[in-house]
Amino acid sequence: MSTQAPIYKLTPRSAWLEAEVAGRFDGAPVDLADGYIHFSTGEQVRETAAKHFTNEDALLLVAVDPGALGDALRWEPSRGGALFPHLYAPLSLDAVLYVQDIPLSEGGTHLFPESIR
Known part of the structure; x- marks a missing residue:
């Protein structure tokens, strides 16, 4: 496993x-x-999550080791010019660190673990 911070994929269960x-x-x-x-x-x-998964109640957070993705991972500008990780290949399950449910609050926002920063 690399020492890089994980990257995350949000996906319906x-x-x-x-x-x-x-x-x-x-x-x-x-x-x-x-x-x-x-x-x-x-x-x-x-x-x-707020922009693309509003009210999605079966949402999973998939944590991925970016170091395991090789040259197929590219950091490219997106919202407001911020660099976002994009993978130009299928995601091998070997690169997945963990998968976690992201529940909705009563107000409809997703509740993320405090460890995700």
Whole structure:
């Protein structure tokens, strides 16, 4: 495992269950349309959830070791010019550090662990 901070993929539980059966994650429909798998840093993931997964109640947070992704991982400008990690290959499950449910609060926002920064 690398010493780099993890990057995160938010995905509906159903899509992740399919990835576990297949042995790899090819991406959500938006990823397939864009030609790469969208990830966020710990600092970006809450905003990503609010922008793209409002009221998604079966959301998973997939933590990934960026050092295990090799040259297929690129950091590219996105929202407001911030650099976001994009993976130009299927995600090997070997690179996954952990998968965690991200529940909704009563107000409809996602509740992330305090350790995600």
